[in-house]
Each structure stands twice: as structure tokens, then as C-alpha cells.
Amino acid sequence: MNNRPQKIFFARNIKFLRERKKMSQEILAAQLGLTRAKLAAIEAGNTKSPQPEDYLNFSDFFKISIDTLLKIDLSKLGELKMRDLEAGNDVYIRGGNLRVLAISVDRSNNENVEYVPVKAKAGYMAGYNDPEFIAALPKYSIPNLPVQGTFRIFPSTGDSMLPVPESSDIIAQYVADWTAIKPNTPCIVILKEQQDFVFKMVTIHPNGTILLKSLNPEYKPYLVEAGDVMEIWQFYAYTSRKFPEARSEMATILAAIKNLEEKIGKNKSK
Template sequence: MYFDSNIKLLRKRKNRTQDEVAGKLGMKRSTLSGYENRVAQPGLDVLLQFSDYYRIAVDTLLKVDLSNLGENQLKQLEQGEDVFLRGGNLRILASTVDSGNRENIELVPLKAQAGYTSGFADPEYISELQVFRLPFLSGQKKYRTFQLKGDSMLPIPEGSWVTGEYVLDWNILKTGEACVVLTMDEGIVFKIVENCIPEEGKLVLYSLNPFYEPYEVDINEIREIWKFVHYISHEIPDPVIPENQLVRTVAALKQDLDRLKLDMAPGISSARNHPQGVIPVSGSSPGTGAGPTGNPLSGSFQT
């Protein structure tokens, strides 16, 4: 139970004295001090008072050691982004910060991804990952970078480094967004999501590569979701032909095909291959200029 340490931490983060908080909650300062020092145990009505005051669920106040959370997570909780209050399951993100208490961006290379599936919530494991910073990303959000495996998201090349923003509330995911999704069965995957969580409690995951079929993942199998921000690669993706250029190319091919068909027509082909462009007609001799009837048109056709 972390209630005593949590309410003390939250009070200090608000820069409030015990007298100020006790006054807001309608209790004596000594009573609040007893709760913070674990001398007194709160009843349900008191727990609800603290929950309303800090806008944090009772379950979170009791079961989660808030001192282990990063600054961004604490800010999200203080802003009312507690998934217990939204009816979800609490997700505690193991994270690292630099000497200035700023969130690091941890790197998860391919060789570390097998261990990440089991160690994603272990602060000790996360602390062993390499870290870096990108100055153009928001300092108010949490990011992590994963190395891409396979060709399911072409034209993004295999081996690219995909950076994602941590998603605390999965219900707000928008269909069509690209996300890094951690599941217990498949590990780390990078997919386009269709969010069916509010209605059906699942995500449908799509690949950019059309050779891969979409599939469903139940919410209970998911451990983390990171919304795509950008990727880094040493390869240049294959060019995508614009639609108007593709139409012009197809039209040109059709014209070439029509000319080829015309060239292969029997009459035209013979005319082009015969000397002086004269095509003999059955019953005439080349160069006579007349057929059996003496009609010039029955003997040859001048091109």
C-alpha cells in the first residue's frame, strides 16, 4: 500500500502545506499528518476525498508507487489521465531520465527485442538500454525508438529506427495511425491500427505491404502502444510514381501497343516490305500494273 507516500508526494508537487490541503479536505492538519505518516488508516470516504481532490483513482493511490513514475507520467496523472478513472487497466511505464530529470529516448535494437517483451516493465532492464535525445521533440511527452524487423511495412526499409510517442489511454487512438505495438505473443510489431477497443476490446493491425493480411489483437494481449512520430534509416525508400504520371505512362504504352498491332496487320506489313510500295494481287504479275481483266485497280494497290 502506497497511500501515505503518494498523498505526501502529490501535496509537495502542488507546493501545498498540510494546513492548506487539510482545509480543502475539511479535516484537521494532525489528521492529514497521521495519514501521510501511516499513523492513521483512511476509511473509504476519506479515500474518495483524496481521489477527488487529486483527480487520481483510489486504486492508483493505493496500489501504485508514484515515486517510481517519470515526470511525464506524473503530469498526465495530475491532469486527469488516469486510466483507472477511464475504466482501463493501469499501465506503469519503466523509464529513464537524464541528470536534468528530462526523459530519455531509449533505443530498443533488434538484439534486445526478445528481452524487451519480458522486461518492458522492469526499471533495471530499461536502465540498461542505450539512450539519446532529439531536441526537436516535445519535452512534455515520452518517446522510445525501436528497430524495425521484416518487410511488412515497406516502403519503410527493414532495419529502420522507428520512434514512437507513448500512448497511455488506448481509447484515444485514431484508426489509420501507425503504431509500435507490444504484444505478449508477437513481441514488437509496427502496424497501422484500426481502433476497435471502445466497441469490441481489440485492435486490427494492418501492414503497408499488401502481401501481409490484417489480423486482430485482443486488448488483453497488448502491453504497450507507441504512436509513430518518425523513422531514421540509412536507405532511401523506392520512389512512388505519382498517379498522373502513372496514367500518362499507361496511355503511352497503349499507343505503342496500337501501333504494334497496326504494323502486324497482313496488308500493311506486305506493303511496307514490297519494293516501291506495290502489293501484288492474286492473278497478276509484279510490275504489270494490270490484272486479268485489264483493270489497274484489280492488279495492284498503290500505297
């Protein structure tokens, strides 16, 4: 049994968050109804036992749980994680990357695969972590899915991800830790402000931005902030009612040219 006292980061975190917001002690103290001297004492760690209302006030102001303020050294988190945290996704309560995700199960206690129709997009933004909303979505049983993981089906719209056909149903697996996503991974991204789902190739940047790129070159890639993203679901498979088009003559010619160039390059390197 480990009897060592747990390290508390409250004082360090309050100073870190204040400076991150570029606020002086006077301004923050005034907004919290404290004296500057008390705030300075809290930041310096000279107040060993702040009052419960102090914990609540700081938690409400910064929108970060008390557990996180106490247990996690926020200065050690990367920019991506900090922006996600400040956006309301307090996923570090136990020091791990945990998200609140509502699921539903069948009579055998197996997770269902819910289908999120286009008409439910706006409702999903408000009810993604509401068990009752999730339980009301259509459910499917899909064979051969991995035992581990949570899966959902999202309809794709538009032709930005051709050759995946328009109006395909994308089966995707929930991603809890966005930093584990490899560059150019196909994903369903749930965007807050746009109240939309997009199917894109995703690259996570250390500075807290996420690059969304289409397979169709007619669509330009663009950046979004981590705080503007609610969820990311990694592509697993898709179903479509459209029969795939035959390979065009031009595509065949381009492939042959590329193959020839690769052979020439290999010969030169010998």
C-alpha cells in the first residue's frame, strides 16, 4: 500500500490559468470576490486549506473540475489538451484521457451500434452524452466488429471523400485520446459551431489545431481548433448502395506512369 501523500497542484494551477488568460491578480481577485492578498497567498501555496467555496469559485470561473485543479499539473499538458480542457472537455479528472460518452446496450449487455441520421445532427450536439437520447437512436448489430471499442454509424454527405461514394454510411470507432491519431487518418469529426459531421482525413497538430483534408482534390484542406471539436470517430468501414464505378482510362494511364517512374527511380538508386 502506498502511504505517500498525493501531490497537490492547486496553487500552481491557479497561477498558470490566470497567466494563461493574461489576467493580473487584481483583476482575477475582483472577479472572484477575493482580496489580492488572499489570491497571492493561494498562488504561493501559503494557504494550506482554502475554504470549500474557494475551490468551487475557481472551478466555476475556469470551467475545470476541482479534481483536475487539485490532482493534475496543468502546466505539463500540451496545448492541444489544454484547449480541449478549456472547451469544457474535462477529461483529466483521474489523470487519464477520459470522456463522457453515453452508450446503449442490448439484452445481453453488449454495446449497440447506434445510427445517427442526418436529421438528428442538431439533436446529437445537445444529447451526445445523454443516455436517453442515445438510447432513442436506431440500433444495428454488425458482425465481426472488434470486441473492444464503441462504434457508431454516421451518414456521409457530399463528394469530398470520393472514391467513397456519396451518401455512404460510415462505421466508425470512438477515439478517446486524439493525440493517438496518426496523420491523415480517415475520421468522422463532430463540429460544435457548425453543428455538423464531416468525414475527412484528420491530422492532429501539437499547437491545438486539427487539419481536415478531403480525398477529393477539388476541396481545399482547412484547420479547426481542438475546442471546436466535440468528438472524433475513426473510420472502420462503410456501406453503400452505389455500385463502384469502373476505373477510368485516364486513371489507368496515370497509374502506369507512376509505376514506370517508380521503376526508373529504383534503377537510378542502384
